[in-house]
Amino acid sequence: MDLRQARDDDVAAMCAADHIAVDQEERQGFIRRSVREGTANVAVLDRTVVGYAVLEHSFFGRGFISMLMVGPTHRRRGVGAALVRHAEGLCKSERIFTSTNQSNLPMQSLLQKLGYRHSGTIEDLDPGDPELFYSRQLR
Numbered sequence: 001m002d003l004r005q006a007r008d009d010d011v012a013a014m015c016a017a018d019h020i021a022v023d024q025e026e027r028q029g030f031i032r033r034s035v036r037e038g039t040a041n042v043a044v045l046d047r048t049v050v051g052y053a054v055l056e057h058s059f060f061g062r063g064f065i066s067m068l069m070v071g072p073t074h075r076r077r078g079v080g081a082a083l084v085r086h087a088e089g090l091c092k093s094e095r096i097f098t099s100t101n102q103s104n105l106p107m108q109s110l111l112q113k114l115g116y117r118h119s120g121t122i123e124d125l126d127p128g129d130p131e132l133f134y135s136r137q138l139r
């Protein structure tokens with residue numbers, strides 16, 4: 001698996017791998033912007049983009065994985081874990097953060113497996129589905 005910074009010509013494939021971007025312009029715009037800003041990284045298998053992660057540093061000056069997405073047909077093969085480890089390698093802060101909805105059990109399970117711990121919860125983002133924040137000390 002190749003893990004590298006996303007390029008402009010990856011945008012279409014990133015949107016195709018993202019079940020939300022497929023029919024949501026807002027997500028497509030987020031992907032385009034992330035690629036332009038250099039915060040998006042892709043996982044490539046057999047020359048196909050199978051997932052991506054966005055790592056930003058605007059969260060209290062800390063690295064924050066704001067999006068992790070693996071195409072539905074490529075899940076449970078280690079792609080998500082590899083993208084998180086790649087983002088950790090690029091993270092400029094000593095602790096890296098991310099978040100997910102309380103309803104998202106796959107992401108919580110992945111983060112627990114990778115040694116992340118629950119850092120706090122924020123209500124009132126998605127009604128009835130609190131946002132759980134996780135972090136891991138890198139150095």
Ligand SMILES: CC(C)(COP(=O)(O)OP(=O)(O)OC[C@H]1O[C@@H](n2cnc3c(N)ncnc32)[C@H](O)[C@@H]1OP(=O)(O)O)[C@@H](O)C(=O)NCCC(=O)NCCS
Pocket residue numbers: 066067068069070071074075076077078079080081082099100101104105106107109110111113
């Ligand atoms: C969450 C997500 C990124 C996981 O990606 P993935 O490539 O399937 O994850 P991996 O194969 O690397 O899984 C690593 C570990 O995470 C856990 N895990 C992943 N998916 C799981 C699931 N559906 N159920 C339970 N545990 C799961 C397991 O411990 C797994 O290890 P194992 O396969 O050896 O048991 C993927 O399901 C996804 O893209 N979901 C939609 C987008 C999303 O919710 N993103 C997160 C919020 S931004």
